[in-house]
Amino acid sequence: MRKLPPLGSLRAFEAAARRLSFRDAAAELGVTPTAISHQIRILEEICGRPLFRRRPRPLALTDAGERLFPVIRNGFDTFASVVTAVSAKTARTTLRVTSPNAFASRWLVPRLPRWRKLYPQIRLEIIGTDAVLNLRAGDADLAIRYARTMPTDLAAREIFRDSFFPVCSPALLSEGGPAITRAADLLHYPLIHYDWLNGDREAPSWSRWLAVARSVDPDIPAATEHWDLSFREEIHAIDAVAAGQGIAICSDVVVSHEIESGALVKAHDLALPGYGFYVVHVPDHPRQASIEAFAAWMRSVA
Amino acid sequence: MRKLPPLGSLRAFEAAARRLSFRDAAAELGVTPTAISHQIRILEEICGRPLFRRRPRPLALTDAGERLFPVIRNGFDTFASVVTAVSAKTARTTLRVTSPNAFASRWLVPRLPRWRKLYPQIRLEIIGTDAVLNLRAGDADLAIRYARTMPTDLAAREIFRDSFFPVCSPALLSEGGPAITRAADLLHYPLIHYDWLNGDREAPSWSRWLAVARSVDPDIPAATEHWDLSFREEIHAIDAVAAGQGIAICSDVVVSHEIESGALVKAHDLALPGYGFYVVHVPDHPRQASIEAFAAWMRSVA
DNA sequence: TCGCTGGATGAATTGGATTCATCTAGACTG
DNA sequence: CAGTCTAGATGAATCCAATTCATCCAGCGA
Known part of the structure; x- marks a missing residue:
């Protein structure tokens, strides 16, 4: 029971x-x-x-x-x-787009004005959630899926891929902390971690990044138990990084807005390979044209 | 909002x-x-x-x-x-097993007395749900996953595979309906369908079964729009079949108890290949021994 | 040290969920 | 076909659980 x-x-x-x-x-x-x-x-x-x-x-x-x-x-x-999907006539003119939470709030929403300028006639509804909505059942028209490889269960196309860098607030470095010239210097700062919702063991993380860095800089200790700050939610982790609480391994796509604005900076140039962002929809979707427009737009503003 | x-x-x-x-x-x-x-x-x-x-x-x-x-x-x-998982110590002696709904109620629960007899000291908690619980987060100790191929994100082993047959209540055939000697005869009865939660386009279904049957019996019409009864829930479909409302394509594993008891019979011998049942758990689970015992038991009573 | 913000606590209050009483459609029985 | 029974609908009355009010307390910043 x-x-x-x-x-x-x-x-x-x-x-x-x-x-x-x-x-x-x-x-x-x-x-x-x-x-x-x-x-x-x-x-x-x-x-x-x-x-x-x-x-x-x-x-x-x-x-x-x-x-x-x-x-x-x-x-x-x-x-x-x-x-909402079941409810009678949910303004069938809007394109319902779902994406992971962090991507929705950090990448999509800041760029929506540009979309609006280009396609004022196509209204978007953004459903930011890490839950996997059922496109076949009509819970959304289009999904942005984040995965290592192309989803095969629906029509999908890759829009772009990301890489993972250590990033931090510029204030963290300027406020008298030790300068970062090599990978080992990062260990003087608090490291911020966050869990991945999917169980990908290969997911970019500090332990993986440090393992790669070690092949370049043997001074990095092999077993760094350096769990200074840990979050379950990527968004919380990014907030903490922006607040100058430490350095995290972040997707350059997800934090691209912060990088451009100078709110965050790369703390080191060594990158881990990331994932693909895929636009996914049911085949022969009634509003294929809007979906094409959205996919093309995403690629153009990458 | x-x-x-x-x-x-x-x-x-x-x-x-x-x-x-x-x-x-x-x-x-x-x-x-x-x-x-x-x-x-x-x-x-x-x-x-x-x-x-x-x-x-x-x-x-x-x-x-x-x-x-x-x-x-x-x-x-x-x-x-x-x-439950988060709540303070949920009797940490019980092995928490999650499985798909239909498998839990049709296969697992009827066989639990046998388990109890063999391993009275290992208490089981069955969480029957089609939601995918997060084993890594400790939402359950062991999951029975139902998939085409072995899950790779966790430790997994295949227990058995199923096949799909047309099954119906014996009463349906005896109550004066036309005898079934060949595949085409099935079409004289109501066909019962149910959706698959996952979006597997290759999933066993009447349309696939009839397509295969057509290669043997060309009398079967190519486009049979014969949607007599359709359910979203496998359990509801099986209930309908047991009540003599028609014939459905069912997993021989899920309905094995009904077949043995005579509550359901195979309406035809042509089978579609099915899926594997996998026992999945986190690697190096603290109660590895119980998990081994459970996997072995499942295979033994298959 | 003093405000100020944001949360804790317990008694009083209130409004929305539940029940009661009644009604109706459909199924089963002989 | 009545006659009966089950299961749900409906609307007014009720009641209890969630909310508020009033007060207190911890942390933070000036």
Whole structure:
């Protein structure tokens, strides 16, 4: 028998974890912060352990919370998506695009004005979620999938591939830290890690990057247990990097906006190979033309 | 901005869709049928279309309902699973096994007494769900995955493979229907279909079976639009077959219990190749011994 | 040291979910 | 065909669980 916690507490938790603020979560749900506090307390009692570390501030998720969050978030994303898809006439003129969370917020959204200028007649709905929506069922018209190889289950084309570099805030380097001239120098700074949702063992990570760097710079110790800061969510990790809390291995595509604006800089030039970004859709989609336009546009602004 | 329907209505819907009865759903949730009715009405108003076809009886899901159901169900399954996993020590002596829904209820559960007899000291918790749980995150200890080829992201071993046959209730044939001596005779009966959750275009289906049968029996018409009964859920389809409503293409493994007991019979001997059942777990799992025992047991009772 | 922000806590309140009572469609029975 | 039974619909009344209010406390910055 399935034992489901009160759903209200899950909704409160999801909003609070996403915004890392009870206040903002309360505003989003149209209630007072007190209500959020109570709901999360209920969930914490069910789990038998705290989900947030409230002090010292700022608010942060505990390990248990980090574990819960992506699942609950994806679930709600998916619920919202199917219900919208099932609902009578969801403005069938908009192209519904889904992409991974980090890509949506870091790459897609900042460039949407350019899209709008080029194709003002094609409205986009961006569904940023790490849940894998079912295109065949119509949960979205087009998906941007992030994978090592081309998806084979649907019509797909590769738009571009990324590489992974160590990146950090320029402030981190200028504020009197040791200069970085060689790979080993990176180890003087906090290293920021984040998990990959998929179980790719080959995924770019500090341990892989350091292994490659070691072949160039033998001074790098073989077993660096240097887990200074670890996040379950790529977006949280990037926020931490931008805030100058350390250096992370990031996709140059995902942080390209920050690199261009100077908010982040490459800390070293050694790159790990990354993944492909694929535009995926059902074959013979009724709005093939819009899909073509979108794929072409993505490639053009790469 | 994500537009989420009231979660209570989703819970009511999920229970009602799973049991195909407002009454039973109400009993499960510990409320009166009236409450279920109200909640589902709310969800139907949000979707702008009915989710259940109430009359004529029996209760059935509409297309929109069929579309919603698996997603909501998987979401709740996953929620329950992570919350349990996160909760303080869930009796760490039990081996948590997840498998696809149909396999859990049709194959695994009926054979559990045998397991219990052999390994009374190893307690099992069966999490039957079509959602893909995250073993690395500890949502379960062991997964039975159903796939064309061996999963590569975790330690896996093939337990057995299945084949797909047309099966039906013996009552269907004995009740004066035309005898089945060749493939074309099957077309005199209602054909029962069900969707595959994964997007496998090569998945065993009536159209594939008939295509193969046509090479033996050219009398089978090429384009048979014979969609008599269609289900989104394999379990529902099997229930319909057992109730004598028609013939379906079923996995011999999933219905093996019904075949042995005589509740179902093969309607024809032509088989389609199926998939493999894989026992999957994280490498170097702390309870490797239990996992070995389980894999060995599964193979032995195949 | 003093504000200021953001969250915790417990009692009081309220509004939305549930129930009650009643009604109807369809299925089964003889 | 009545006659009966099951399962769900409907609308008003009820009630309890979630929310708010009022207050308190910890951390942070000036």
